[in-house]
Amino acid sequence: MKASELFFPTLREVPSEAEVLSHQLLLRAGFIRKATAGVYSYLPLASRVLKKIMNIVREEMDRAGGQEVILPIVQPAELWKKSGRWEVYGDEMFRLKDRHNRDFALGPTHEEIITTLVDADVHSYRHLPLLLYQIQNKYRDEIRPRFGLMRGREFIMKDLYSFDIDEEGLDVSYHKMYEAYNRIFQRLKLQYRVVEADSGAIGGNESHEFMVLAENGEAEIVYCENCDYGANTEKAVCSLEEPKAAEEEQLEREKVHTPGQRTIQDLLDYMNIPKEKQIKTLIYYADEELVAALVRGDRELNEIKFKNVLGCNQLFMADEAAVKQLCGAGFGSLGPVGLPLKTYIDLEVSQMKNFACGANEDDYHFINVNLGRDFTPAGINDIRNAVTGDSCPVCSAPLYSMRGIEVGHIFKLGTKYSEVLEANYLDQKGREKPMVMGCYGIGISRTMAAAAEQGADENGIVWPLPIAPFEVIIVPVNSKNEEQMQAAWSLYEEFKQEGLETIIDDRDERAGVKFKDADLIGIPLRITIGPRSLQEKQVEIKKRTAKDVELVPLDAVSSRVKLMLKEMSK
Template sequence: MLVSQLLNPTLREVPAEAEVISHQLMLRAGLIRKSASGFYTYLPLGLKVLKKIEAIVREEMDAKGGQEVLMPIMQPAELWKESGRWDVYGAELFRLKDRHNREFCLGPTHEEIITDLVRGEIRSYKQLPMLLYQIQNKYRDERRPRFGLMRGREFVMKDLYSFDRDEAGLHESYQKMYDAYCRIFSRCGLTFRPVEADAGAIGGTGGTHEFMVLADSGENAVVHCSGCDYAANMEKSECRPQVIDDSSPEGKSKLVSTPGVKTIENLSEFLAVPKSATIKSLLYQGDDKIFLVLIRGDRTLNEIKLNNTLGGFVSLQLASSELVLQTLGCEPGYVGPVGAPDGLLVVADQEVPLMKRAACGANKPDHHYVDVVPGKDIRIDKVLDLRMVEPGEACLKCGAPLKEARGIEVGQVFKLGTKYSKALGANFLDENGVEKSCVMGCYGVGVSRTIAAAIEQNHDDNGIIWPMPIAPYHCIIVPTSNKDSLVVETAEKLYQELKHLRVEVILDDRDERAGVKFKDADLVGYPIRVTLGSKTLANGQVELKERKSGETYLVRVEDLSQEVKTRIEKALQC
């Protein structure tokens, strides 16, 4: 490919619309252009990267026995009504009507369509397991589409659905996909971690991992163990309760005056005790239920754990001031557990019962209790793991300290169970002729999102640093002069040589200054740059530069092509 013949409009300025670095760089490097909020056109180089990731995904799905199909993007409402999702899926679902007023949606996912397909075709256990996948556009009407391909409204996903005879089969399919996903992101040249994740509202029989590309800018916090392979989304990570050493005898609770003290910070200062000696009391409303949540003052409540352990509310939030006043007779800053009304459910994080004495709110303005003994002075109805894990804590598996990292979710594997097969009647006859529901799993890779994640992880001030396997081209040749015929001719000769060696090479044949070419090459992020200057070439040499390390090497012209090929092959094998 010649740069002069490529639609690759690079930009020097950072576009105002782009907040995150991957979005900025994709616009600046001429990989995408916006067509509407959340909708993008892939320009030639952007599409090349997309197709490289798609090809890797496809190979790994095929290797695990996945069969590729292609389902419609437009889906009839009838199927979504059968599964029960038409009414519960919120504003993120794009809905439309056809000319006959029949309702459709644009698929954010394809459980309904695939289950409808399979129920028509599967009869016997002999046909299972069946793994079907597609690579296709998905739609999600985000409230605030932004961050470019990181959170668009139209995006490319690979979604595979597994159909098994039983849980054991599902477990096997799940493991296959887990392994395939590890291979996919390794082959893309990305640093990633599979982390235990929250099954959330999708339901299913539990068991789900997210695949996180690690990057400081990642929107997800994850913890991983320094001693074993444990890693989890922070939202999901289980906690080991920590005991605070305190050998003094139990005290006797008493009410004290704490004028103006409304927060844990204030209380800790005012009483001159560590925050870990206080209890945070939070009144929550989950749908139409009200409950009091207790957690140590130095900890952060994990609302996702709270919601999951209490059974999954559609809406879960801190109670309003009015509700606090009505329930406990005070304003939110003074909420406490002592003398909680009989009917009010009191749930405590597992560290609370381990406290010997604690300070807490008194449901009375400007007063707190001190020397409260949980379990004695405070009624606790349920003890649960409700807090956010913290870096440095001991791993639950091996005891080594946990580390924190930021990640971008690019894949998820998920055990669905029989939710959809039961709703839609995707059944089979087992060995004994008994009708059973298929046990399903679903497995997604955000293909377009992976491009953005790769850039978040691999860039510097000058631009993108593509990992070799997903670079739009592996090598760019930059002649620094268009007048020196030796430079021009050698550039053309090396270009032909490399093409002949099947190297993905691009030649910057534009009539531009060398500086402009260098800037563009760095911005677009080709892994290898070959520079031809009049002086070095007079000595029979060209410069080879690695984008990642920034290192440069002088190479004899006659050795260049083989040297480039060898470096690429080495990088692709990693």
């Protein structure tokens, strides 16, 4: 491809609408342009990257026994009403009406349509298992689209749905997908972790997320370097460390005047009480009832875990006015002693002795509070967020935490959809049974953004070779120099013969512009043809990731490039 003909409008400055790195870079490098909030056009470079990602995904889905289908994006409301999700999905579903005033949705996901499809034509155990997948646009009218392609309203997604005769069958399908996903992300050359995930509203009993590691990913995960345990912090189990060897003696409880001291940090500064010797008292509305949650001063309450413990539908923080009325003190002076609420404490708190907390009287705290003697909890549960240094629930080694971008998510659905949508089959004995389903998604467009995010440096994107829009870019330093251009064109022809995906920067631009653009769009290898080396019948080869260049004789370039590419794809 000639750079002079390639449509890649690069920008020198960062468009003000872009906040996160991948968004900025994809805009600047001429990969995407916004049509409206959360909806983007993919320009030629992006199109090439997406195709490569899709092809890798496609190959692995096929290898795992999947069959590709193309499903409707415009879907009738009846299907969604039948599954109950017409209401459940709420405002997040793009809805439209046809000329007859009938309701439709733009598919946010395809469980309904595919289950109906399978139901219509699969009736026997003989035809199961069945693994069908699609790679298509999906639509979600996000409350707040953001981060460019990371959270769009229109996005490209691969979804595979598995249909099995029973749970054992589902286990097999799930495992196949688990393996396929690992192959995919390895082939994409992304740094990622598989983590246990909360299966959320979708239901099912097992679920894993595939997270591409990135500093400003939207999810926090913890993982173990000793074993392969990993989990979303929402889900990560905090096991209790061994009880302290020397039991501290219980001291007399004391009330201390602490004017204006409200936060954990305040108390540390004011009275030098370490955060680990304080407890945080948080008041929540669990549906209608006010309850208290206690965690150690330096910990964070995990609302999801807490909600699961309580088994309530809604959980949100109480407002200060209500708290003050009920407890007699504002947020900064709360504590469990004499608190007229059900009090749930974190496992860790149950181990603490002689700790400090609010006295339920403004500007007063207690010190040397002890569980049992001073208050009685309604429950002792794991209700805090896991953090770096916690011990792994599997092998007890220390856990590390990191941020990640969720690019894949696999679920066991069970019979949730097959039951309501009546996707049944007859087993060997002629009995009618619901199919057991799984669903397995990969955000294709999000994966592109995640790759850009993960690989970027100060000069631009650094694509992993397997998904780079082109493999090599040839840069003649001076397009008006015939000798250079001749060498460039002959290399270009040679590369083309060899099947290398090559750009030749034949634009009449200064060298600096060409180098900047080559770096920005992130081509893995750059061949520079300049007067210095050309005199010696040599050219320079530079990896996008390397600082230095390698001088290679003209007649050895193509074999050297092929070798380098081969090494890079290992």
